[in-house]
Amino acid sequence: MVQSNHTHAPRPVPSPYTGRQDIDLDVVREMLSHFTYNDHEEAQELILSACQEINEHFGWVSPEAAEIVAEHLGTTTTRVFAILTFYADFRTEPRGHHHMLLCHGMSCYVMGSNKLVQTMKDTYGVADGETTADDQMSVQVANFCLGVCDRSPVVKIDDEYHGHVTPESLTELVNRAIEGKHSMQENEATHG
Amino acid sequence: MVSVKPSEHLTKLNSKDDFLAFREQARQKWDSVWNGSATVVSVGVGSSSIAKGALEVLEQVHQVGGDVIVREVSGNGAFWMEPWVEVKRPGAQPIVYGPLTVDDVAGVIAGDRNDLAVGVRGDAPEGDIRPLNEHHFFQHQNMLLTRNAGVIEPDSIEDAIARGAYDGYFKVLFEISQEEAIHEVTASNVRGRGGGGFPAGIKWESGRKATNSPKFIVCNSHEGEPNVYKDRHLHECDPHRVLEGILIACIACGAERGYNYLGGEYPLGLRRFRKAVADAERLGLIGKDVLGTGKNVAIRVRTGGGAYICGEASALMYSIMGVRGQPRTKPPRSVEEGLWKRPTVANNTETLANVPDIIVRGGDWYASLGTEKSTGTKLMTMQGPSKLHGVVEVEMGVTMNHILNDIYGGMREGYTFKGMQTGGASAGPITENAFERPIDFDSLTDIHGMLGSGGWVLFDEGVCAVDMARYLTAFSRYESCSKCVPCRLGNPALVEILDRIRFGRGSLEDLALIRRTSKHIIELSLCGLGQVAPVPLVAFLDVYEEEFRQHIVDGHCKTGTCPIAARPHVGADLATAAAD
Ligand SMILES: Cc1cc2nc3c(=O)[nH]c(=O)nc-3n(C[C@H](O)[C@H](O)[C@H](O)COP(=O)(O)O)c2cc1C
Ligand code: SF4
Ligand code: FES
Numbered sequence: 001m002v003q004s005n006h007t008h009a010p011r012p013v014p015s016p017y018t019g020r021q022d023i024d025l026d027v028v029r030e031m032l033s034h035f036t037y038n039d040h041e042e043a044q045e046l047i048l049s050a051c052q053e054i055n056e057h058f059g060w061v062s063p064e065a066a067e068i069v070a071e072h073l074g075t076t077t078t079r080v081f082a083i084l085t086f087y088a089d090f091r092t093e094p095r096g097h098h099h100m101l102l103c104h105g106m107s108c109y110v111m112g113s114n115k116l117v118q119t120m121k122d123t124y125g126v127a128d129g130e131t132t133a134d135d136q137m138s139v140q141v142a143n144f145c146l147g148v149c150d151r152s153p154v155v156k157i158d159d160e161y162h163g164h165v166t167p168e169s170l171t172e173l174v175n176r177a178i179e180g181k182h183s184m185q186e187n188e189a190t191h192g
Numbered sequence: 193m194v195s196v197k198p199s200e201h202l203t204k205l206n207s208k209d210d211f212l213a214f215r216e217q218a219r220q221k222w223d224s225v226w227n228g229s230a231t232v233v234s235v236g237v238g239s240s241s242i243a244k245g246a247l248e249v250l251e252q253v254h255q256v257g258g259d260v261i262v263r264e265v266s267g268n269g270a271f272w273m274e275p276w277v278e279v280k281r282p283g284a285q286p287i288v289y290g291p292l293t294v295d296d297v298a299g300v301i302a303g304d305r306n307d308l309a310v311g312v313r314g315d316a317p318e319g320d321i322r323p324l325n326e327h328h329f330f331q332h333q334n335m336l337l338t339r340n341a342g343v344i345e346p347d348s349i350e351d352a353i354a355r356g357a358y359d360g361y362f363k364v365l366f367e368i369s370q371e372e373a374i375h376e377v378t379a380s381n382v383r384g385r386g387g388g389g390f391p392a393g394i395k396w397e398s399g400r401k402a403t404n405s406p407k408f409i410v411c412n413s414h415e416g417e418p419n420v421y422k423d424r425h426l427h428e429c430d431p432h433r434v435l436e437g438i439l440i441a442c443i444a445c446g447a448e449r450g451y452n453y454l455g456g457e458y459p460l461g462l463r464r465f466r467k468a469v470a471d472a473e474r475l476g477l478i479g480k481d482v483l484g485t486g487k488n489v490a491i492r493v494r495t496g497g498g499a500y501i502c503g504e505a506s507a508l509m510y511s512i513m514g515v516r517g518q519p520r521t522k523p524p525r526s527v528e529e530g531l532w533k534r535p536t537v538a539n540n541t542e543t544l545a546n547v548p549d550i551i552v553r554g555g556d557w558y559a560s561l562g563t564e565k566s567t568g569t570k571l572m573t574m575q576g577p578s579k580l581h582g583v584v585e586v587e588m589g590v591t592m593n594h595i596l597n598d599i600y601g602g603m604r605e606g607y608t609f610k611g612m613q614t615g616g617a618s619a620g621p622i623t624e625n626a627f628e629r630p631i632d633f634d635s636l637t638d639i640h641g642m643l644g645s646g647g648w649v650l651f652d653e654g655v656c657a658v659d660m661a662r663y664l665t666a667f668s669r670y671e672s673c674s675k676c677v678p679c680r681l682g683n684p685a686l687v688e689i690l691d692r693i694r695f696g697r698g699s700l701e702d703l704a705l706i707r708r709t710s711k712h713i714i715e716l717s718l719c720g721l722g723q724v725a726p727v728p729l730v731a732f733l734d735v736y737e738e739e740f741r742q743h744i745v746d747g748h749c750k751t752g753t754c755p756i757a758a759r760p761h762v763g764a765d766l767a768t769a770a771a772d
Binding site for chain 1: 195239240243244271272415416417418419420421424455456457458492494495496497498499500502511512513514515516517532573574575576577580581582613616647649650651652655659660663667670671673753
């Protein structure tokens with residue numbers, strides 16, 4: 001018998017984002033219905049969080065979604081777009097079927113993430129914020145630390161982290177992700 | 193809004209006595225878990241261990257079952273032993289095993305995998321297994337802020353309260369006045385952990401004295417620097433400590449609302465913090481008429497969107513107000529006119545996390561830790577090719593030699609030391625000749641070094657000084673908010689010069705040009721980002737000038753990093769030709 005000492009919420013589920021997605025505006029409306037406020041100040045404080053949630057769910061925020069945010073929170077679409085184009089996390093175009101977060105924090109830099117950025121350019125023709133021509137893989141070069149520095153350099157493809165990545169293993173990982181295989185965990189375990 | 197539900201069994205506490213009774217229950221529950229007849233299995237779940245499969249391990253622990261209590265605790269800062277599982281068998285001390293895989297779980301719980309044991313979480317050995325505290329990674333730490341890391345379930349307010357959470361809050365609510373609370377913080381001389389080192393007590397006092405109302409407290413948990421992850425760690429391992437710090441600040445300064453602003457880079461910490469707020473609200477520690485005192489405190493959690501500049505306090509407040517996060521000129525200072533033009537006291541997460549202990553144990557106790565001018569402990573992180581990695585907590589005043597070699601185990605095999613970058617993208621590298629200096633807020637400034645937020649980046653001979661300087665300058669260029677000209681145009685100019693050098697087309701004049709341009713940016717920029725953006729580059733130039741010259745004069749990058757290396761090594765002719 002397993003007793004649970006848990007009387008609290010279940011374990012966290014990382015990143016809900018999967019795959020290239022069109023934005024279902026009904027889902028956006030449903031999300032926004034949970035954003036309640038008492039006054040205009042509070043409504044303004046919620047603009048960023050609302051964008052954040054849509055962006056996390058769909059991988060991007062469309063003009064139509066921005067309009068719903070603006071309407072719901074009593075502001076203008078222009079203002080919402082000013083935010084979307086300022087903060088690095090937001091995308092105003094859909095991502096690829098797969099998404100890569102390429103860590104370019106300082107540990108990963110020291111351990112060679114530049115080479116990985118270069119590999120993505122040379123082999124797949126994509127730089128930060130871009131998506132491959134076949135819509136398969138989009139890349140975000142992270143200007144912060146993914147928090148797994150002991151495995152630097154690190155990339156996160158969809159929900160999975162990969163450590164000690166080399167230019168060779170990177171292309172293998174990308175190709176495998178595109179082919180829909182997910183057997184990276186073992187690959188990972190062979191490293192220190 | 194992603195809603196995190198509070199634990200349903202919690203009910204509202206209406207008075208001082210209610211809280212004391214609840215605390216007593218929580219302590220008893222804690223004791224019964226650890227002294228009961230069931231085996232207690234805890235899995236360290238944090239963002240670093242999740243990346244290595246900790247959730248799968250947790251799942252497996254549930255699968256294996258048996259007469260066990262399963263707990264989801266946080267990481268303990270030691271990345272190198274992740275994923276780990278702690279097993280406490282009846283009558284014995286808890287033993288920690290790691291790093292392990294899903295396949296090891298059953299054996300570990302059954303007790304036949306002592307080969308995987310890292311240590312005992314306790315003072316005495318268990319058979320051949322030594323206490324974890326004897327491991328060099330833990331031995332030299334003084335874990336105050338992180339004492340609950342890997343021990344409590346961050347999602348359990350009862351665990352936190354059993355281990356002392358909200359005792360400081362209780363004290364400011366019932367036992368001491370606002371002035372006395374601020375007096376303790378002032379006496380502790382705790383200085384801002386967000387990088388600047390400004391004494392928190394002075395800021396709080398201005399906040400308390402501000403007459404405009406309402407007033408706000410802002411906890412700066414943005415942590416957008418590429419070299420540090422200590423605030424994320426605090427949120428993941430002990431969210432109630434962070435929350436308590438904010439609540440104490442609210443009471444002490446007379447603020448009716450506290451904000452916690454997170455950058456969005458750490459979803460797990462965000463979720464755990466939201467859970468902490470939901471539970472504290474349900475218990476009545478937040479809300480109207482807290483514990484019958486007549487005091488009202490509200491907490492709001494806000495997230496940013498990956499813009500480093502939003503760590504700057506005025507930009508952060510704009511970001512909360514739902515516009516682009518661009519700093520403004522001061523005065524007025526935030527304590528006069530901050531969020532929504534109201535008096536606002538902003539502190540870093542770690543600064544606030546220090547406060548509960550300062551209130552409970554007294555400012556004088558705190559001031560006895562660390563050095564005279566930099567009191568207390570400091571969370572630190574190590575990046576680059578060190579043997580071990582993770583978050584540690586040490587007293588101020590330790591040396592880099594101690595941090596790198598004694599705690600993190602020195603350089604990894606196969607790498608040769610070249611330098612240690614300090615202060616993220618805001619300061620310069622130090623070399624071995626500074627390794628014996630006691631480290632505090634002020635000790636490295638004369639050599640362009642900086643304690644900053646405590647993120648150290650080790651780099652080896654394989655890293656090119658010109659390329660690394662470019663990386664750091666490019667970071668500031670990318671993160672510039674573009675509001676003012678010197679920073680917006682100056683940083684791209686520096687990157688361009690560096691690229692010239694990297695491509696073998698630099699001239700010696702470029703070195704002077706770097707210094708001149710840097711001076712402009714530093715002196716004329718509006719905010720702290722521009723004012724320090726060129727500092728790493730200038731410092732790299734000071735320390736590794738020879739290497740810059742090799743690129744220019746010899747057309748040679750000795751590490752083979754720069755594009756110049758792809759060209760034939762033709763020496764000085766090329767450099768002069770390119771400069772024409
Ligand atoms: C560009 C820039 C980025 C900053 N980033 C952070 C940050 O991520 N976290 C933080 O606490 N302070 C950051 N600061 C410092 C804040 O402006 C502010 O001084 C600090 O939050 C005050 O808290 P403290 O006194 O407790 O350190 C940053 C400052 C600048 C200029
Ligand atoms: S110095 Fe840079 S970051 Fe700061 S306000 Fe000016 S442009 Fe923005
Ligand atoms: S810098 Fe890449 S994981 Fe920390």
